[in-house]
Amino acid sequence: MSIRFTWYGHAAIGLEINGQRLLVDPFFTGNPAASITADQVQADFILITHGHYDHIGDAVDIARRTGATVISTFEIAHWMEKQGIKQTHGQNIGGKHAYPFGDVKLTLALHGSMLPDGSNGGNPVGFLITATDGRKIYLSGDTALFSDMRLIGDKGLDLAAIPIGDNYTMGPDDALEAAKLLRPHHLVPIHFNTWELIAQDANAWAERVQRETKIEVHVLKPGESFVLA
Numbered sequence: 001m002s003i004r005f006t007w008y009g010h011a012a013i014g015l016e017i018n019g020q021r022l023l024v025d026p027f028f029t030g031n032p033a034a035s036i037t038a039d040q041v042q043a044d045f046i047l048i049t050h051g052h053y054d055h056i057g058d059a060v061d062i063a064r065r066t067g068a069t070v071i072s073t074f075e076i077a078h079w080m081e082k083q084g085i086k087q088t089h090g091q092n093i094g095g096k097h098a099y100p101f102g103d104v105k106l107t108l109a110l111h112g113s114m115l116p117d118g119s120n121g122g123n124p125v126g127f128l129i130t131a132t133d134g135r136k137i138y139l140s141g142d143t144a145l146f147s148d149m150r151l152i153g154d155k156g157l158d159l160a161a162i163p164i165g166d167n168y169t170m171g172p173d174d175a176l177e178a179a180k181l182l183r184p185h186h187l188v189p190i191h192f193n194t195w196e197l198i199a200q201d202a203n204a205w206a207e208r209v210q211r212e213t214k215i216e217v218h219v220l221k222p223g224e225s226f227v228l229a
Contacts, residue, residue, distance in 0.1 A: 001133045002227050005159065008041075009033030009222035010194045011055055013139065013161060018132050020044045020101035023068070024139055027057030033194045035223030038062055045099065048072040049141030050113035051079075051121025054194075060085060071097075071104060075122030079115055093125055102131040107152060109143040111169070128152060135159075135228070138182065142191060145174035149181035157184035159228055163191030164205055165198030172205045179209050186228060187217045 006014035010033050013024040023043035028034045031054070038058035046059050046068045056076070060083045063070055069087040070080050077090030091097055096105040106125040113121030129137040138152055138160040160182050163169035169191055170178060179187055187209065192200040206217035218226050 001131070002229050003131060003135065003137070003159070004225055004227050005137075005161075005188065005218075006225040007161075007188060007190060007220040007222060008035050011049075011142065011163070011191045012057070013190070014041070014225075015129075015137070017101040017129070020099075022047060022101065023062065024127070025049055025055040025057065025141070026059050026062055027054045029058050031057070031194065033222050035221075039065070042066060043068040045101070046070045047104070047127055047139075048076055049109065049126060049139070050111060050124035051076055051115035051119070052112065052142070053116045055142070056116065063087070069099075071099075073106070073113070073122035073125060075120055076113075076115070079119055079121070093123060102129055104129055107138070107140075108146065108148060109141045110146055111142040111144070126152075128155065138184065140178070142169045145170045145178050147181070149178050153182040153184070157182055159186045159188070160184035161188040161190050164189040164200050164202065165192035165194070166200065167197050169198075172200055172208070175205065176208055176212070179213060179215055183213070184215060186226075187215050188220060189217070 004016040011025040015022040024047045028038040074090035077088040105128040109124040111124040113124045126140040135158040164175040202219045
């Protein structure tokens, strides 16, 4: 079973696992880095790490159009239901649930989570996905560096995606330390170059990671994919 990872720009990610299409933090409308528009994307599941507008993005419209199940915190799942989305599943940090593509466990993330209308989005989270074939994918969401990343890495990660943009999340130096704690086989930088405020040289960062670790870093352009065979 292959796993396809697509970066759509900013923190919007597509995953194809076991025939299921996952869409993470679907920010397309108003995203200057987006490689496609919201009406072009398909999804069976939509995963939302936190409530900020550049992550919840077009989730409501996409969920209405596709019928996708929204997976997020209890608070965000409840907010989505208020928007008319009935297919939701709320979890909380440390909790795990089984889906057709595998298990999803919510992890700690150090950030904020207010929803666009000012509602409480609960705590921000990352996602630790264990595919049906046992491979593990960690999507950190927006976060600072935290030492418990080592515990996540101890699970044996096949793939991780972490932010490097700085200002709102960890920057290149802390992201390098995060890579050393997580120790994935494959690593993708996200949440950079959307705006000047979070502009980074991802290739230079990747060289640092590969020089100091055995991790294979994939610097993708918006819309590009790679397959975890």
